Amino acid sequence: MRVGVITFPGTLDDRDAARAVNLGGAEAVSLWHADADLKAVDAVILPGGFSYGDYLRCGAISRFAPVMKLVIEAAGKGMPVLGICNGFQVLCESHLLPGALTRNSDLHFLCRDQEIEIINSETAWTSSYKKGEKIVIPLKNGEGSFQCDDNTLAMLEGEGRVIARYVGENPNGSRNLIAGITNERGNVVGLMPHPEHAIDELTGPTAQGLGFFTSILNAMVK
Amino acid sequence: MAKIVVDVMLKPEILDPQGNAVASALPRLGFNFAKSVRQGKRFEIEIEGEPTTAQLAEIEKAAETLLSNPVIENFVVRVEK
Incomplete structure (x- = not known):
């Protein structure tokens, strides 16, 4: 199974995402933002960073990069897409996911190990987890506050489309402690914290982020 | 040559931490007039000649597509005299 990892100018976490894909058991394929070519991948990851300097x-x-046109088309046909941090912001700007990420409520750039609870374990990217499972992975961003209108929030909650919530104090002012959401079909997932930085205990606080990258193998077997 | 101004503001219901930070900095400098502050973005676009209706419609579309995010922001387009 081939999982594409897109690099935009200013992307930082593409190497870590590719390493996580490989450790999870799939083959990471580098994709370049300016190439309208998905290189026949089965899934795509939009990694974190500061694409186009934010x-x-x-x-x-980034939303208007040539590769994104193909990602949006493929996502519409059911291809699994995971946006982490800046990737989540790109997915919201692309309207593949509802809502928007805004400046952290206390204005500080946060960088810390964050506990989150997996709320929906039935998406293409969360099936390796159990519903209610709590994991610790890094959270590092300045614009991580998930915002949307009341109707959208009710829809996300009502349809079980919140996939992860922050545990404890709200780190950034996100509505309903939302750390990640999915689309109606469950193939597109956006997540603010970084599972790709928590895939082995040598380099991360835990190895509990690896589940996002093994989940995608289950999605393909189905 | 004409100048088109696009003002983009966060919707009233969206939290504006930057505006709040400015509001709390003002009294520290002795400025005590502000009840609240909201911070936005201003785009100044120059075009050749006077804008046609079609051009203004195009700028509206660009404002809606790229310059603002309608999920969290409102915008106003005006021609500056």
């Missing part, structure tokens, strides 16, 4: 709004310019 100019205008985080993810606002």
Whole structure:
């Protein structure tokens, strides 16, 4: 199974995401933002970083990169897509996911190990977890506050589309402690914290992020 | 040449931490007039000649597509005299 990892100008976490894909048991394939070519991958990861310097709004310019047109088309046909941090922001700007990520409520850039609870373990990217499982993975961003209107929030909660919530104090002002959401079909997932930085105990606080990268293998077997 | 101004503001219901930080910095400098502060973005776009209706419609579309995110922001387009 081939999982594409997109690099935009300013992406930081593409190497870690590729390493996580390989450790999870799939083959990581590098994709370049300016190439309208998905290289026949079975799934795509939009990694974290500061694509296009976060100019205008985080993810606002990346959304119009040539590769994103193909990602949006493929996601519509059911291809699994995971956006982490800046990737989540790109997915929201692309309207593949509802809502938006805004400045952390206390204005501070946060970098810490964060406990989250897996709320929906039935998406393409969370099936290796159990519903209610708590994991610790790094959270590092300045614009991680998930915002949407009341109707969208009710829809996300009502349809079980919140996939993960922060445990304990709200780190960034996200509505309903939302750390990650999915689309209606469960193939597109956006997540603010970074599972790709927690895939082995040598380099991460835990290895509990690896489940996102093994889940995708289950999705393909189905 | 004409100048088109696009003002983009966070919707009233969206938390504006930057505006709040400015609001709390003002009294520290002795400025005590502000009840609240909201911070936005301003785009100044120059075009050749006077804008046509079609051009203004195009700028509206660009404002909606790229310059603002309608999920969290409102925008106003005006021609500056």
